[in-house]
Amino acid sequence: MGKKNDAQAGSRQPATDVVHLGRDPASQYGFVNTPVYRGSTVLFPTVEALKSRTQAYTYGRRATPTTRALEEALTALSGGTFTMLAPSGLCAVTAALLAFVRAGDEILMVDTVYQPTRAFCDSMLKRLGVTTRYYDPLIGGGIRDLIQSNTRLVFVESPGSQTFEMQDLPAIAEAAHARDLVVIADNTWATPLFCKPLALGADVTIEAATKYIVGHADANLGAVTGNASCAAALNQAKEDLGLSIGSEEAYLALRGLRTLDVRLRHHMQAGLDMARWLAQRPEVARVMHPGLETDRGHKLWKRDYAGASGLFGFILKPSSQKALAAFLDGLELFGMGYSWGGYESLIIPFDPRSYRTATAWKAEGPALRIHVGLDGLEDLKADLARGFDRLNAAL
């Protein structure tokens, strides 16, 4: 399906790729979209076919035409050779880790990682005899000093969850590969349109497709894409774990993918504009957005990324919990809730002090993470401006 399209991926503009990848109208009676194939059992016409298992589809858990269309699209977009889909972004992360570790191994995990990833390392991986050492996101090539004889892999997430530190993936990958380690990157913030970790030295890249790829806050989904050296291990993990997603979810991700380029470009422009506006506000101590020239990760972002999504952080000047609640509770256009990457705008307070261990989080006041959605930007600014009025009145 879509073989001709997939072979051309990367040589065309990303906007063209997301419109055409994983789609083959000729094999669907001319219908534009790959439909939702519901199914578990797949029939084999002969004993010979049953034995050889060479037909395109053998069992619904392994693949349907809908899930395969998404796998092929993401493999091509990420520049990899194999994609395994998972029912959530977190499951993509945990399955990717399980694909490579064995008892006695140590993994190097960035301290600013998505908090549930950390929880998995500290609970299930620990129980299975795998230890986790957390490292400073700014370590770069210095990661070589942490590598021990039992270190198996390095996990990167850039920019960091909530606090947006940029990581030097090429430097980390070079040091890791000198010791034969596997490098895994969680690329959810940038999506494969704005960053291609496999081209920067990672062996495996992970997307929480829940965010921008699905893009409409209506499904959870994850994807793990590996290069040729990791394809067998990932496929084995997929088979061993019985990792499978429904075709309905795959369809939603394919549908989101078609508009990913235009949506992301809007999120980027609106996010940068909002970040600059916030940086000027007297109530704001600083903004954490690698796309801003003033951000300490800006050079790495410019070198390695083709764009920024609409998610970033900012820190208020010292203010009471009462003032913070007055700011947030009255917002009309911004919702408070987990996840991001949909069309809607979100804001959430956070405090990483209770769980980070390799770095110390120091902030002038309350920290907030904001997702600039597809609403009108002036309306969003007015909503926040009214919030700042409430904050100032409650100080």
Ligand SMILES: *Cc1c(COP(=O)(O)O)cnc(C)c1O
């Ligand atoms: C949201 C997120 C995940 C997990 O995705 P879910 O679908 O919510 O499980 C993983 N990594 C990052 C960086 C995320 O932001």
